Amino acid sequence: MDLHTATTWAADRKNAVLITLRKDGRAQSSDIAYASAGDRFLISVTAGRAKTSNMRRDPRVVLHITEPDSWSYVAFDGTVELSPEAADPHDATCDLLVDYYERVAGEAHPDWEEYRQAMVIERRLVATLSPTTAVGQVH
DSSP states (O other): OOHHHHHHHHTTOOEEEEEEEOTTSOEEEEEEEEEEETTEEEEEEETTSHHHHHHHHOOEEEEEEEEGGGTEEEEEEEEEEEOOOOOSTTSHHHHHHHHHHHHHHSSOOSOHHHHHHHHHHTTEEEEEEEEEEEEEEOO
């Protein structure tokens, strides 16, 4: 499948399954929300989760997006880059998380200071997926 066609289709959606690799090579899947950012995808994750540990060890992932009503799906193969953990409500990671929130929610958060502080407390970071290939069918 053409990567441009696939990313264009995915831009109108926000829920997917992120597949990472466990230490023993088995796949681990996680339901996530993502934000489209041109030819890349942004995913908010927490530092202590297995998927984050998996991506730190092996940045290869699959992002599987499906739309059952139309029998459409796309699976993106690619690698992720992980931002640093949010350490201060006004650091670059929190700025990325604000951008992520607005892209997913489609609107501003009602209290940005509260949101930014929560990102630090939750030890959030951003995984940026750069897809290299896509397979699937879009109807």
